[in-house]
Amino acid sequence: MPSAPTKLYADDVSLLVVLLDTNPFFWSTSSLPFSKFLSHVLSFLNSILLLNQINQIVVIATGCNSCDYIYDSSLSTNPGIENGKLPALCSELLKKLEDFVTRDEQLNKQHSLPPTTTSSSLLSGSLSMALCYIQRVFRSGPLRPHPRILCVQGSSDGPEQYVAIMNSIFSAQRSMVPIDSCYIGSNNSAFLQQASYITGGVYQKPQQLDGLFQYLSTVFATDLHSRAFLQLPKSVGVDFRASCFCHKKTIDMGYICSVCLSIFCKHHKKCSTCGSVFGQAQSDVASASNLKRKTPET
Amino acid sequence: MNNGNGRRLNGETEEDDDDEGSEGDLDAWERTYADERSWESLQEDESGLLRPVDNTTLYHAQYRRRIRSLSSQATTARIQKGLIRYLYIVVDLSRAAAEMDYRPSRMAVVAKHVEAFIREFFDQNPLSQLGLVTIKDGIAHCLTDLGGSPESHVKALMGKLECSGESSLQNALDLVHGYLNQIPSYGHREVLILYSALSTCDPGDILETIQKCKKSKMRCSVIGISAEIFICKHLCQETGGSYSVAMDESHFKELILEHAPPPPAIAEFAIANLIKMGFPQRAAESSIAICSCHKEAKVGGGYTCPRCKARVCELPTECRICGLTLISSPHLARSYHHLFPIVPFDEVSPSVLNDPHNRLPRSCFGCQQSFPNPGNKPSLRVACPKCKQHFCLDCDIYIHESLHNCPGCESFRHSKSPIATEE
Ligand SMILES: [Zn+2]
Ligand SMILES: [Zn+2]
Ligand SMILES: [Zn+2]
Ligand SMILES: [Zn+2]
Ligand SMILES: [Zn+2]
Ligand SMILES: [Zn+2]
Numbered sequence: 001m002p003s004a005p006t007k008l009y010a011d012d013v014s015l016l017v018v019l020l021d022t023n024p025f026f027w028s029t030s031s032l033p034f035s036k037f038l039s040h041v042l043s044f045l046n047s048i049l050l051l052n053q054i055n056q057i058v059v060i061a062t063g064c065n066s067c068d069y070i071y072d073s074s075l076s077t078n079p080g081i082e083n084g085k086l087p088a089l090c091s092e093l094l095k096k097l098e099d100f101v102t103r104d105e106q107l108n109k110q111h112s113l114p115p116t117t118t119s120s121s122l123l124s125g126s127l128s129m130a131l132c133y134i135q136r137v138f139r140s141g142p143l144r145p146h147p148r149i150l151c152v153q154g155s156s157d158g159p160e161q162y163v164a165i166m167n168s169i170f171s172a173q174r175s176m177v178p179i180d181s182c183y184i185g186s187n188n189s190a191f192l193q194q195a196s197y198i199t200g201g202v203y204q205k206p207q208q209l210d211g212l213f214q215y216l217s218t219v220f221a222t223d224l225h226s227r228a229f230l231q232l233p234k235s236v237g238v239d240f241r242a243s244c245f246c247h248k249k250t251i252d253m254g255y256i257c258s259v260c261l262s263i264f265c266k267h268h269k270k271c272s273t274c275g276s277v278f279g280q281a282q283s284d285v286a287s288a289s290n291l292k293r294k295t296p297e298t
Numbered sequence: 299m300n301n302g303n304g305r306r307l308n309g310e311t312e313e314d315d316d317d318e319g320s321e322g323d324l325d326a327w328e329r330t331y332a333d334e335r336s337w338e339s340l341q342e343d344e345s346g347l348l349r350p351v352d353n354t355t356l357y358h359a360q361y362r363r364r365i366r367s368l369s370s371q372a373t374t375a376r377i378q379k380g381l382i383r384y385l386y387i388v389v390d391l392s393r394a395a396a397e398m399d400y401r402p403s404r405m406a407v408v409a410k411h412v413e414a415f416i417r418e419f420f421d422q423n424p425l426s427q428l429g430l431v432t433i434k435d436g437i438a439h440c441l442t443d444l445g446g447s448p449e450s451h452v453k454a455l456m457g458k459l460e461c462s463g464e465s466s467l468q469n470a471l472d473l474v475h476g477y478l479n480q481i482p483s484y485g486h487r488e489v490l491i492l493y494s495a496l497s498t499c500d501p502g503d504i505l506e507t508i509q510k511c512k513k514s515k516m517r518c519s520v521i522g523i524s525a526e527i528f529i530c531k532h533l534c535q536e537t538g539g540s541y542s543v544a545m546d547e548s549h550f551k552e553l554i555l556e557h558a559p560p561p562p563a564i565a566e567f568a569i570a571n572l573i574k575m576g577f578p579q580r581a582a583e584s585s586i587a588i589c590s591c592h593k594e595a596k597v598g599g600g601y602t603c604p605r606c607k608a609r610v611c612e613l614p615t616e617c618r619i620c621g622l623t624l625i626s627s628p629h630l631a632r633s634y635h636h637l638f639p640i641v642p643f644d645e646v647s648p649s650v651l652n653d654p655h656n657r658l659p660r661s662c663f664g665c666q667q668s669f670p671n672p673g674n675k676p677s678l679r680v681a682c683p684k685c686k687q688h689f690c691l692d693c694d695i696y697i698h699e700s701l702h703n704c705p706g707c708e709s710f711r712h713s714k715s716p717i718a719t720e721e
Contacts, residue, residue: 125709132664
């Protein structure tokens with residue numbers, strides 16, 4: 001899209017980076033077929049572009065072996081819906097998406113992995129790419145749309161991505177980019193709950209997948225400026241439990257290495273992350289913190 | 299104008315001595331040009347025209363130097379960092395802090411950057427605590443006790459910004475030593491002294507105090523605002539801290555922010571330990587409960603202690619009922635990038651770029667910015683040694699300084715095996 005006149009960049013111009021989960025392992029088990037899902041999402045994307053003619057959309061596919069950019073409305077040669085029946089958005093996006101899915105599947109065959117390891121998709125990768133793209137928009141000067149990220153995710157969390165996803169969340173928080181999540185899987189996603197909570201985005205788990213478009217358009221189409229005036233869904237609690245480094249088990253109480261802050265579910269003699277050898281636990285710590293608390297009085 | 303400008307330039311080396319003299323000769327409008335040194339941001343191009351300095355490659359070179367020095371430090375396979383820090387910042391508010399060689403004064407500049415430092419410190423050291431001490435009239439005062447809330451420290455500092463009298467290094471060290479001696483053995487004891495004065499006015503033998511600090515394993519670092527002083531250097535050498543002297547405001551900012559990332563852990567300085575902690579869940583926004591900290595009924599928010607189920611309002615805290623340390627796991631995760639740093643990217647050599655047989659990616663893997671045509675200019679792209687993806691210089695800096703993930707490595711499963719992904 002050509003650069004817009006200055007005064008048009010009002011508060012409500014959005015750059016929406018959508019991360020689409022294309023993991024075949026999830027879609028083969030989902031009650032909503034992938035094609036239906038796509039038609040909901042495409043209508044939603046079109047409606048974003050129609051809300052404001054200088055809104056911008058970037059779509060990144062989150063596969064189970066790779067991630068890639070599949071659509072950027074600022075690069076599209078004929079934006080909008082003027083050329084006949086099928087909007088440019090749809091044809092371009094669908095073609096790229098198809099290529100991506102085949103490539104992603106080939107990678108799977110190449111590695112010939114046991115299928116259990118690939119039930120999660122590479123959210124950390126697509127989040128990192130989205131943030132790099134948004135930084136580029138930030139660099140482009142003071143006249144720019146307001147960026148936000150929308151994760152449309154169905155696969156379950158991959159515990160091995162924990163550190164990378166947390167890094168992305170903190171970076172998004174520092175640059176004040178909200179991460180919205182629309183989670184269509186069966187259980188809640190602790191990663192996305194934390195991502196939305198920490199960055200000030202909205203986390204929503206649609207009850208009726210047939211009405212996905214309605215959820216998308218009523219909750220996630222709102223620009224950041226208008227959100228202040230709306231009653232968006234409130235969080236139903238955030239799972240802040242940690243997973244231990246030793247078994248990747250989710251725990252609500254545990255031990256922390258004082259040198260590297262690694263989390264363990266039970267007492268160990270030696271830290272597996274940093275190699276520190278531990279002295280006696282607990283008793284020493286308790287007396288020391290008591291001492292510390294007394295100091296102000298003395 | 300020629301006159302004034304010339305004098306200013308000649309007198310630059312001994313600025314401190316004849317500051318008043320040269321300032322008096324300049325008119326106000328001339329002074330703004332002289333002080334801002336606006337000519338430094340211009341350069342002459344081939345045809346003799348003035349152009350703004352091209353900063354991107356310059357910035358990137360600076361950044362590469364920084365990152366190389368960091369990665370050379372971390373040569374050991376396992377990285378041990380002192381992540382639980384107990385730090386006292388000692389701010390010298392003696393007469394010397396009123397000097398105006400920094401604008402508007404040393405004191406104001408120090409306070410401004412201490413504020414930024416405090417925020418950065420808590421961002422990078424989630425479980426650490428910090429306290430403030432000031433030196434004034436030869437006496438050290440404790441401004442804030444060790445605590446974990448940046449706001450209260452910043453407020454206390456901004457409320458107490460006036461200076462007078464002499465400075466006393468010994469009094470400050472004695473006071474801080476008294477506090478730091480009581481902290482748990484797994485914590486790293488640190489003092490950061492921001493010293494404006496050129497002398498210290500002590501009641502006793504400061505060398506004895508320095509030995510005392512050394513024995514208590516306090517790591518003392520000093521940033522001088524004026525010039526190098528022997529006793530500060532001696533203090534830092536003895537206690538294993540770092541000593542530096544700021545040349546100007548931006549240098550001072552750089553020096554103070556160097557103290558924000560956790561220092562390498564030194565085994566004998568702190569004893570490793572396992573600390574028992576709880577990770578409470580955040581309650582739904584509509585739930586109602588009585589909190590144990592304010593003893594009030596509150597709607598929404600709040601966290602529940604996993605051991606005794608008491609409600610608390612804020613994290614991190616210690617449960618009032620059962621004494622368990624409560625923390626949210628994201629809080630801990632803020633420091634994990636220190637444990638799993640990403641390798642510096644390699645510059646793509648011009649020979650690779652100009653080789654017509656190589657089919658190189660046309661745009662940055664991270665942000666999709668297309669690369670300019672490779673001429674004989676310095677390379678404007680870098681490559682990740684692991685996943686071999688190419689990135690632009692801006693993404694390189696963003697990835698290493700804020701994101702701490704390589705988008706290329708993250709978006710290919712099993713990217714650790716050397717499979718070329720481009721084919
Ligand atoms: Zn475990
Ligand atoms: Zn450890
Ligand atoms: Zn309370
Ligand atoms: Zn409790
Ligand atoms: Zn880039
Ligand atoms: Zn990489």
